[in-house]
Amino acid sequence: RKRIAVMTSGGDAPGMNGAVRAVVRMTLQENCEAYAVMEGYQGLVEGGDWIKQMEWADVRGWLSEGGTLIGTARCQDFRERPGRLRAAKNMIEKGINGLVICGGDGSLTGADTFRKEWPSLLSQLASSKEITAAEQEEYKFLNIVGLVGSIDNDFADTDATIGCYSSLGRICEAVDYIDATAFSHQRAFVIEVMGRHCGWLALMAGVSTGADYVFIPENPPPEDWEAHMCDIIKNHRALGKRKTIVIVAEGAHDRDLNKISPTKVKDLLSGPLKLDTRITTLGHVQRGGQACAYDRQMSTLQGVEAVRAVLDAKPGDASHFISVVENKIVRKPLLEAVATTQAVAEAIENKDFDKAVSLRGDEFKE
Ligand code: ADP
DSSP: OOEEEEEEESSOOTTHHHHHHHHHHHHHHTTOEEEEETTTHHHHHHOGGGEEEEOGGGGTTOTTOOSOTTOOOOOSGGGSHHHHHHHHHHHHHHTOOEEEEEEOHHHHHHHHHHHHHHHHHHHHHHHTTSSOHHHHHHTOSOOEEEEEBOSSOOOTTOSOOBTHHHHHHHHHHHHHHHHHHHHHHTOEEEEEEOOTTOOHHHHHHHHHHTOSEEEOSSSOOOTTHHHHHHHHHHHHHHTTOOOEEEEEETTOBOTTOOBOOHHHHHHHHHTTTOOOEEEEEOGGGGTOSOOOHHHHHHHHHHHHHHHHHHHHOOTTOOOEEEEEETTEEEEEEHHHHHHHHHHHHHHHHTTOHHHHHHHHOGGGOO
């Protein structure tokens, strides 16, 4: 019988529990044994009780829960080969022959590294007699399938990561609250939102709330952004707008990669524009709370597809992740998506913003 383990890793995102629930139940449905790895890669590195067998009822009620109930962690050990060697040994010890990882860009990069290294990890374990030659043969193919769980929507080759729409909804709700008070006092608000190196949350929050100006990493503002922003906002005020909302992605910078901080923006609004300006950093409320309907649906359908992909995988096949493209759930090669995701980061580092925008998609243009 196949033993399929599921794990959540990296930043938590609403919908991760739905994904775990779907993977566990689909695994059981297919007559396989289900396992959960606690605390992300740390659980794989530690092994033993950190890898728990799961039954149908263990995930009851998980669909609507926010965060991740099996825990997640940022695991330094797994970044180094000795940590990955322990992880490989623990997986074999538990008889795990399929692994579904629900995580962000970092976690799926880690999964890709693990897979590439797997044959040499097995050789090392066999030569130090930690596994037998028969085990080395039996486990020679590491069957990993990715699910993209991240509020940032920062992963290539999928339209939406599990969690991004819950987070976007939360941000919009918060901006609506701020809008009401801003309008009343004719104030300006600079709102910092999450997203790490990705501007999707900031951009879509801006579109969804009718913000006056948005700063995102992929498409920084013009060189003279101070004047550009002030002109636009002055113009909006002249047209009778009583409130000003500027959204700053946490990774925002100018064309020379100098960080654009909310304080810098506030100083411009309250200085030259003389607006009564406040800063609101939304912080962790953006990650918390229940998953929205879309994320519940996506995590469930993608979790089911992830188990199917594990069961279909043949030795020698490339690893896949489950993506959603134009509302269809499809399997995509993990390697290419990881490479494209990294290419966006590199393009930004090299100040090639046209490339960053074209890799992310048209919505990141003007
Ligand atoms: P996210 O998955 O949300 O992007 P991180 O970037 O923190 O979050 O990655 C989560 C974990 O994945 C890290 O703590 C680390 O254990 C593992 N990881 C990330 N990048 C790599 C890598 N290049 N090689 C090995 N493991 C990695």
